[in-house]
Amino acid sequence: VLHEVTEIDRGGQRVRVRSDEERWEPFDELLIATGALPLRPDLPGLDGPGVYGAHTLSEAGELFEALERDRPSRAVVVGGGYIGLEMAEAFRRRGLHVSLVDQARQVMGTLDPDMGVLVADALERIGVELYLEEGLKAVESEGGRARAVITGNRTLAADVVVLGLGVRPNVALAEGAKIPLGESGAISVDERMRTEAEGIWAAGDCVETFHRVSRKPFHVALGTVANRQGRVAGINLGGGAATFPGVVGTAVSKICELEVARTGLQEKELRELGWEFETARIESRTRAHYFPGSGKITVKILWEKRSGRLVGGQIVGVEGAAKRIDVLALAVTLGLTAQDLVDMDLSYAPPFSPVWDPVQTAARTALR
Amino acid sequence: VLHEVTEIDRGGQRVRVRSDEERWEPFDELLIATGALPLRPDLPGLDGPGVYGAHTLSEAGELFEALERDRPSRAVVVGGGYIGLEMAEAFRRRGLHVSLVDQARQVMGTLDPDMGVLVADALERIGVELYLEEGLKAVESEGGRARAVITGNRTLAADVVVLGLGVRPNVALAEGAKIPLGESGAISVDERMRTEAEGIWAAGDCVETFHRVSRKPFHVALGTVANRQGRVAGINLGGGAATFPGVVGTAVSKICELEVARTGLQEKELRELGWEFETARIESRTRAHYFPGSGKITVKILWEKRSGRLVGGQIVGVEGAAKRIDVLALAVTLGLTAQDLVDMDLSYAPPFSPVWDPVQTAARTALR
Numbered sequence: 001v002l003h004e005v006t007e008i009d010r011g012g013q014r015v016r017v018r019s020d021e022e023r024w025e026p027f028d029e030l031l032i033a034t035g036a037l038p039l040r041p042d043l044p045g046l047d048g049p050g051v052y053g054a055h056t057l058s059e060a061g062e063l064f065e066a067l068e069r070d071r072p073s074r075a076v077v078v079g080g081g082y083i084g085l086e087m088a089e090a091f092r093r094r095g096l097h098v099s100l101v102d103q104a105r106q107v108m109g110t111l112d113p114d115m116g117v118l119v120a121d122a123l124e125r126i127g128v129e130l131y132l133e134e135g136l137k138a139v140e141s142e143g144g145r146a147r148a149v150i151t152g153n154r155t156l157a158a159d160v161v162v163l164g165l166g167v168r169p170n171v172a173l174a175e176g177a178k179i180p181l182g183e184s185g186a187i188s189v190d191e192r193m194r195t196e197a198e199g200i201w202a203a204g205d206c207v208e209t210f211h212r213v214s215r216k217p218f219h220v221a222l223g224t225v226a227n228r229q230g231r232v233a234g235i236n237l238g239g240g241a242a243t244f245p246g247v248v249g250t251a252v253s254k255i256c257e258l259e260v261a262r263t264g265l266q267e268k269e270l271r272e273l274g275w276e277f278e279t280a281r282i283e284s285r286t287r288a289h290y291f292p293g294s295g296k297i298t299v300k301i302l303w304e305k306r307s308g309r310l311v312g313g314q315i316v317g318v319e320g321a322a323k324r325i326d327v328l329a330l331a332v333t334l335g336l337t338a339q340d341l342v343d344m345d346l347s348y349a350p351p352f353s354p355v356w357d358p359v360q361t362a363a364r365t366a367l368r
Numbered sequence: 369v370l371h372e373v374t375e376i377d378r379g380g381q382r383v384r385v386r387s388d389e390e391r392w393e394p395f396d397e398l399l400i401a402t403g404a405l406p407l408r409p410d411l412p413g414l415d416g417p418g419v420y421g422a423h424t425l426s427e428a429g430e431l432f433e434a435l436e437r438d439r440p441s442r443a444v445v446v447g448g449g450y451i452g453l454e455m456a457e458a459f460r461r462r463g464l465h466v467s468l469v470d471q472a473r474q475v476m477g478t479l480d481p482d483m484g485v486l487v488a489d490a491l492e493r494i495g496v497e498l499y500l501e502e503g504l505k506a507v508e509s510e511g512g513r514a515r516a517v518i519t520g521n522r523t524l525a526a527d528v529v530v531l532g533l534g535v536r537p538n539v540a541l542a543e544g545a546k547i548p549l550g551e552s553g554a555i556s557v558d559e560r561m562r563t564e565a566e567g568i569w570a571a572g573d574c575v576e577t578f579h580r581v582s583r584k585p586f587h588v589a590l591g592t593v594a595n596r597q598g599r600v601a602g603i604n605l606g607g608g609a610a611t612f613p614g615v616v617g618t619a620v621s622k623i624c625e626l627e628v629a630r631t632g633l634q635e636k637e638l639r640e641l642g643w644e645f646e647t648a649r650i651e652s653r654t655r656a657h658y659f660p661g662s663g664k665i666t667v668k669i670l671w672e673k674r675s676g677r678l679v680g681g682q683i684v685g686v687e688g689a690a691k692r693i694d695v696l697a698l699a700v701t702l703g704l705t706a707q708d709l710v711d712m713d714l715s716y717a718p719p720f721s722p723v724w725d726p727v728q729t730a731a732r733t734a735l736r
Contacts (some may be wrong), residue, residue, distance in 0.1 A: 346592075
């Protein structure tokens with residue numbers, strides 16, 4: 001049975017629980033795993049009819065039922081991140097007219113612009129209309145139904161609206177107990193997933209983690225990271241000893257026919273850090289050019305200028321492209337150079353790769 | 369125009385070339401790239417009609433023409449390595465009855481027996497009959513056609529016979545010029561691809577390379593290694609400076625529905641080296657279990673007992689399995705431990721992986 005915890009009493013080592021009646025539950029050790037909450041700007045009409053999030057399974061269920069019941073013909077998706085793009089694609093596959101609005105200049109802001117544009121092209125090829133550099137202003141409804149999305153530039157007719165504006169760590173409970181947050185606004189934890197409060201641990205989308213390339217605090221809301229942190233917290237809570245070493249920002253997604261992957265730091269992050277860097281970007285094939293199913297893959301790598309160590313990588317390509325990011329994830333974690341990568345004995349056979357793996361082709365280009 | 373070089377005169381810095389007439393061609397620098405030759409045991413009937421190799425494109429062309437012309441119904445493949453298995457599968461797909469003979473206990477000897485059996489099972493599922501621990505004794509012909517393959521245990525009717533018995537480095541020219549060979553029987557070269565003879569270089573299937581895990585001389589005949597060595601030799605011959613650091617024995621292949629990959633040292637190699645090691649073997653899925661196309665993947669890792677460093681990995685699984693070997697190739701090259709691998713930020717999304725990548729699931733099992 002799930003009960004809502006409404007308050008943590010640190011001194012008394014107890015939590016206030018709301019079920020049928022309120023009561024206090026004592027603890028020796030407490031784990032906060034409150035996750036993340038969707039970002040919802042304070043704009044007119046966002047709580048109106050026909051406006052959906054894509055955060056919980058029940059929200060998705062409601063949206064699915066509405067699609068089946070009302071057969072809307074025009075969808076507007078607000079937000080060009082993973083969730084927004086996946087929703088836009090899914091609406092198109094159901095035959096809806098789809099517009100996607102984002103205030104940024106590009107979709108998939110976790111990629112550099114020259115890689116993000118490949119994703120934008122794929123969306124446009126399936127008929128998604130992109131309205132970039134346009135901020136959401138309001139959603140209008142009429143007769144209990146959504147009618148339009150108002151951006152800074154235009155009014156888009158909409159029967160259904162989905163918000164995919166990202167998330168923020170859900171830290172209300174921790175803040176209420178004065179458990180310190182980090183600079184990202186998520187709960188500060190050490191490598192064992194301990195908060196700064198005695199006996200209180202935290203893991204998952206609500207905590208701040210450590211970026212192994214920038215060596216700075218970093219917040220990322222991804223299931224795989226949450227799962228790994230939960231395991232570390234669990235081992236420690238159970239009396240064992242485990243540490244979570246941080247992340248390098250690896251993420252992967254499938255948008256239309258494209259596999260999209262990234263790891264490490266992207267250009268805007270490197271500029272914010274003030275690091276001098278260089279980049280190489282190549283086009284290759286996912287398999288030998290003559291092998292059935294061979295298709296285009298674009299690989300970009302980024303390295304620190306002085307040391308030559310790789311600090312980031314991005315991949316966009318057809319089936320078989322994405323998982324190559326794991327090689328780059330190891331490379332940036334370990335500070336390998338492009339030459340180190342060229343020297344690696346990676347696998348080749350015509351169904352799997354050109355003779356030079358595209359990741360190594362990018363590294364060779366970097367050496368020029 | 370290709371001319372056959374029949375002799376190297378080291379002192380005179382010239383090679384004897386056979387074209388219309390014989391002549392001597394002077395050189396300042398010489399590159400030996402004589403490749404490998406198929407192993408052909410000295411047994412009765414192997415030069416007879418209906419017996420094919422699978423070494424050159426013209427051999428494959430002859431075999432293909434014979435299949436089209438004679439419509440044979442029974443094929444016997446001798447040799448259970450990559451080439452033999454690929455040929456057996458191809459014959460089955462053309463509808464032939466296929467028997468595969470190998471004197472070893474298992475097919476795909478580059479895998480440990482517990483992984484090789486997965487490949488054998490896949491071959492048997494498509495109807496290839498395996499005759500293991502049976503040495504080839506002779507091939508019989510009759511009326512200008514192949515009739516049967518004789519093994520130590522039986523006679524197998526055969527209209528067409530393919531030999532896939534592996535290769536040996538083609539070193540006759542080098543031996544004739546007293547250019548030293550290494551302990552593997554291939555031409556000894558340094559990391560710049562120089563032979564021990566002044567001004568003479570060698571690269572590709574004819575040279576001995578260095579195994580970065582065992583740190584021993586090693587011979588491997590693979591296109592990707594040859595390509596990389598050729599590039600290093602070419603840079604050096606052109607006045608530049610490049611080194612070839614060696615290999616870790618990475619190889620990948622597709623057999624029936626299975627992707628098969630290996631890197632580093634396998635059990636028999638570790639036993640030969642006298643290294644104490646341990647292994648872990650897990651079954652997982654190529655994608656999230658609920659995602660279309662998700663299928664079985666088996667991952668085995670091997671590590672040195674004392675240090676815990678990973679020394680080998682093997683993967684057998686359906687589409688999407690094989691390229692994960694590259695992560696293990698980096699791990700064994702760099703001497704990472706299972707804990708290091710668990711700590712890596714590998715990519716996850718349902719189309720690509722379970723939340724824990726199977727390679728990390730194997731590493732977690734190793735930590736128990």
